[in-house]
Amino acid sequence: MSRPAAQAERRLTLISAAETMIARHGLAGVTLRAVANEAGMSSSAALYYYPGLKELLDDVQKQAVERFCTLRAAAIAQIADPRARLKAMILTGIPDDPSDRLCRLLMELGAYARSDAAYAARHITLFERQVAIYVGILEAGAITGAFKLADASDTLARSLVVLEDGLGLHLLNVVPAVDYPTALGILTAYAETATGCHLG
Structure with missing residues (x-):
C-alpha cells in the first residue's frame, strides 16, 4: 500500500x-x-x-454531512412519481431506531456548531441541501399536477426539514417524547396538507 x-x-x-x-x-x-x-x-x-481533536471532528462532521445527504438523494434517485418520491424522502428524514448512529452523530455535532463558525457553516449546508431536495420534489409535483402547494416550495421544504429535525431530536432522546410511528404520522400529515395530496 x-x-x-x-x-x-x-x-x-x-x-x-x-x-x-x-x-x-x-x-x-x-x-x-x-x-x-x-x-x-x-x-x-x-x-x-x-x-488536535477539533481537526479530527472537522473531518467527522464533513463525512457525516456528506453521507447523510448522499443517502437521502440516493433513496429517491430512481423514483419518477412525485408522490412516491416525497414519501421516500420522508422515510429517510427521521431515525426509525434511537441507536441510529448517523443521526445521533449529526445531532451531537449540531450542538457543537453553536460554538464554532466552521461547524455552523457545515450544519447550514446540511440543512440547505435537504431543503433543495425537497424543493425539487415539490416543484416537480406541482408541475405535473400531482401537488397543489399550500405555500412557496422553499417555505414548505424548510418547514419539512425543521419538522424532521425536531422529531428526530425527540426520537433520539433516551426517553423519547414520541415514537417512530407517531413521528412519521406527524410528518406525513404535514406533507399531505402542504401538497394537497394523499400519500398513503
Whole structure:
C-alpha cells in the first residue's frame, strides 16, 4: 500500500473510532487520546494525522454531512412519481431506531456548531441541501399536477426539514417524547396538507 493511501486509511480509522465514541458517549466525553485508543493507535500516532481533536471532528462532521445527504438523494434517485418520491424522502428524514448512529452523530455535532463558525457553516449546508431536495420534489409535483402547494416550495421544504429535525431530536432522546410511528404520522400529515395530496 502506498504511503498516501495508508495515511488516508488511518485517517478513516480515526474518523470511524470518533464516530463510534460520539454515538456511544456523546461529544462531551470524546478526547483525542480516547479516540486513538478506540482506533488501536497510540496518542502520538493520532497526533501525526490530526494535530488536535477539533481537526479530527472537522473531518467527522464533513463525512457525516456528506453521507447523510448522499443517502437521502440516493433513496429517491430512481423514483419518477412525485408522490412516491416525497414519501421516500420522508422515510429517510427521521431515525426509525434511537441507536441510529448517523443521526445521533449529526445531532451531537449540531450542538457543537453553536460554538464554532466552521461547524455552523457545515450544519447550514446540511440543512440547505435537504431543503433543495425537497424543493425539487415539490416543484416537480406541482408541475405535473400531482401537488397543489399550500405555500412557496422553499417555505414548505424548510418547514419539512425543521419538522424532521425536531422529531428526530425527540426520537433520539433516551426517553423519547414520541415514537417512530407517531413521528412519521406527524410528518406525513404535514406533507399531505402542504401538497394537497394523499400519500398513503
